[in-house]
Amino acid sequence: MVFKWHVGKRAAAGLALASVVVMSGIGSVPAFAAEPEWHHAAALNGTPKYDADARHFDYVNPDAPKGGTVRLAASGGFDTFNILAQKGNIAPGILNIYESLMEPSLDEEDISAQYGVLAEAVRFPDDYSWVEYRLNPDARWHDGEPVTADDVIWSFEKSIELDPQRKYYFQNVQKSEIVGDGTVRFTFDVSGNRELPKIMGQLTVLPRHWWEGTNSKGEQRDISRTTLEPPLGSGAYKMKEFSPNRQVIYERVPDYWGKDLPIRVGTDNFEEIRYISFLDDSVQFEAFKGDQYDFHTERSSSQWAKRYDFPAIKDGRVVKEIFPDKSRGVMQGFFLNQRREKFQNPDVRQALNYAYDFETTNEIVSANLLKRVNSYFAGTELASSGLPQGKELEILEEVRDMVPPEVFTEEFKNPVGGNPQNVRANLREAVKLLRKAGYELKDRKMVDPKTGEQLSIEFLYRDKASERTLLPYSQNLEAIGIKPILRLVDTSQFVNRVRSRDFDTVVLAIGQSLSPGNEQREYWGSESADNESSANYAGIKNPAIDKLIDKVIFAEDRETLVAATRALDRVLLWNHYVVPQFYSDETRTARWNRFGHPQQMPEYSTGFPTIWWYDEALAAKTGAAR
Numbered sequence: 001m002v003f004k005w006h007v008g009k010r011a012a013a014g015l016a017l018a019s020v021v022v023m024s025g026i027g028s029v030p031a032f033a034a035e036p037e038w039h040h041a042a043a044l045n046g047t048p049k050y051d052a053d054a055r056h057f058d059y060v061n062p063d064a065p066k067g068g069t070v071r072l073a074a075s076g077g078f079d080t081f082n083i084l085a086q087k088g089n090i091a092p093g094i095l096n097i098y099e100s101l102m103e104p105s106l107d108e109e110d111i112s113a114q115y116g117v118l119a120e121a122v123r124f125p126d127d128y129s130w131v132e133y134r135l136n137p138d139a140r141w142h143d144g145e146p147v148t149a150d151d152v153i154w155s156f157e158k159s160i161e162l163d164p165q166r167k168y169y170f171q172n173v174q175k176s177e178i179v180g181d182g183t184v185r186f187t188f189d190v191s192g193n194r195e196l197p198k199i200m201g202q203l204t205v206l207p208r209h210w211w212e213g214t215n216s217k218g219e220q221r222d223i224s225r226t227t228l229e230p231p232l233g234s235g236a237y238k239m240k241e242f243s244p245n246r247q248v249i250y251e252r253v254p255d256y257w258g259k260d261l262p263i264r265v266g267t268d269n270f271e272e273i274r275y276i277s278f279l280d281d282s283v284q285f286e287a288f289k290g291d292q293y294d295f296h297t298e299r300s301s302s303q304w305a306k307r308y309d310f311p312a313i314k315d316g317r318v319v320k321e322i323f324p325d326k327s328r329g330v331m332q333g334f335f336l337n338q339r340r341e342k343f344q345n346p347d348v349r350q351a352l353n354y355a356y357d358f359e360t361t362n363e364i365v366s367a368n369l370l371k372r373v374n375s376y377f378a379g380t381e382l383a384s385s386g387l388p389q390g391k392e393l394e395i396l397e398e399v400r401d402m403v404p405p406e407v408f409t410e411e412f413k414n415p416v417g418g419n420p421q422n423v424r425a426n427l428r429e430a431v432k433l434l435r436k437a438g439y440e441l442k443d444r445k446m447v448d449p450k451t452g453e454q455l456s457i458e459f460l461y462r463d464k465a466s467e468r469t470l471l472p473y474s475q476n477l478e479a480i481g482i483k484p485i486l487r488l489v490d491t492s493q494f495v496n497r498v499r500s501r502d503f504d505t506v507v508l509a510i511g512q513s514l515s516p517g518n519e520q521r522e523y524w525g526s527e528s529a530d531n532e533s534s535a536n537y538a539g540i541k542n543p544a545i546d547k548l549i550d551k552v553i554f555a556e557d558r559e560t561l562v563a564a565t566r567a568l569d570r571v572l573l574w575n576h577y578v579v580p581q582f583y584s585d586e587t588r589t590a591r592w593n594r595f596g597h598p599q600q601m602p603e604y605s606t607g608f609p610t611i612w613w614y615d616e617a618l619a620a621k622t623g624a625a626r
Helices: 149-162 164-169 196-201 281-289 301-306 346-354 358-366 390-397 420-436 464-479 491-499 519-524 543-553 558-574 616-622
Strands: 041-043 069-075 102-104 114-116 119-123 130-135 173-180 183-188 237-243 247-252 272-278 295-298 318-324 329-336 440-442 445-447 456-461 483-488 505-512 578-580 586-592
Touching (some): 041 196, 069 281, 069 295, 102 196, 114 119, 119 196, 130 149, 130 196, 149 164, 164 519, 183 196, 301 358, 329 346, 346 420, 346 578, 390 558, 456 491, 464 483, 491 505, 519 543, 519 558, 543 558
Parallel strands (some): 069 272, 456 483, 456 505
Antiparallel strands (some): 041 114, 102 114, 173 183, 247 272, 295 586, 318 586, 329 505, 329 578, 440 445
């Protein structure tokens, strides 16, 4: 029997996945003995949870009602619907109209498990030197045309041609080709990288015939340019109407080709999904209080503690709900730009950590709701702790002469503040480290004796609310003779300066999946340090880290992957590239009480709005949305 799969919504860009597969029963023609078999799913460890006979995922309500509208907020305006051209601001929610080859589920311990979407089956050899996807013959664009292998190859080629980040991410693809009716193959320039077949599964597929055609005015479309012409898609939604920089509305496709797939049962329940753009966070929240959009995720702990006391909260029309966040790790902190000479000495970087008083800031600003980041994979089993042992120690021994000796002798711990005594002790330690780095404290100024210049640090930021954290940090830096410069800029300036690496330090967050892989090269690898489109904001060029990244990428099993990731984490920490800030391992939400969700929620996502639905009874009590 031919079994067709589709999974929940839109895997996060860059999610690292790797590869053990199971028998799927797909296809009726036996594979040749020398050829890999076709499978309906792939996973990193063992067997994917859902086999080819599953009717739907456990976390959905298969009888969820269809209908209603959900209104979501988006930050900033938009002026293009083209997801590939690196120009303009892309409309929020645009991926609702597209599909990828494969996607993950939301409730598996092995978060890397992938199931077919446009691809009904996948196969690859034991050495992972190539991967093939066989397309679902039922897959259709919204104009009724079939999704073809040519669409897949063209989408891949345009992705790496137009998007430097995608080019870097897909850099190991040596060849892309059509190898049969509805079948594409990607051949890699390396073998043994289990993640590569899954990386290719994330490819978003666009319609070649539409992009190479003409618009209603007879003008030739150009995928390298911005456009506000609603594009053709293949997903569960299509664009209904829009107002540039203000609002875009997507409507459910009634004859969506995948609506009856077991993987789609219980999902895509809203008749309309509406995105409303806001340019200011404060204005956005006031709009939420005024019932102008439905669902708000609160990222500020201080705001969570202080501002949810408006009437709709008190009378139950707005519901607060916290969901555990087990799906990712994170490093958030002050990224120190090593392209600047003053940050190239690790003693200087470590001194800046001693000057940061997280505990006091957490109490005063965040109501003690946050945790200190103590790992580049904070909040996951991938975070290093204690001293290295077992396989992790074996891996680190290979780079022993290339890493700080503390990697083997001390557990990394952030300095602890929270009271005047601790803060004074930490600042004394910071001064010692700066003196060790060659600076001198003269007339209450930390100066370079060679030049006589005071050590200064410019903090680049775009949200004035950041000053609640920056001001107390600045006071501590001034106390040890460092001159802090607070530079508030608008969003476009911030983005341009970060891209051009024109900053001393910025607060950024790097999210991590539970199955790290190739994306680590973009975050911390030497090759990406000089690439403006990469996420290597700190400018890290370290051969030991490059070797450890390869250990992660080429790990043969989960045990080795965890050990290699912890080793990488430990070396990153002891090089002090970032002054770690804080994180939360829960998602804080508030919503107008018009929606239902399954009783058994997925373990690794809120699933909103994909598996939620409009509840007529609740809406009647709360009041219909305007």
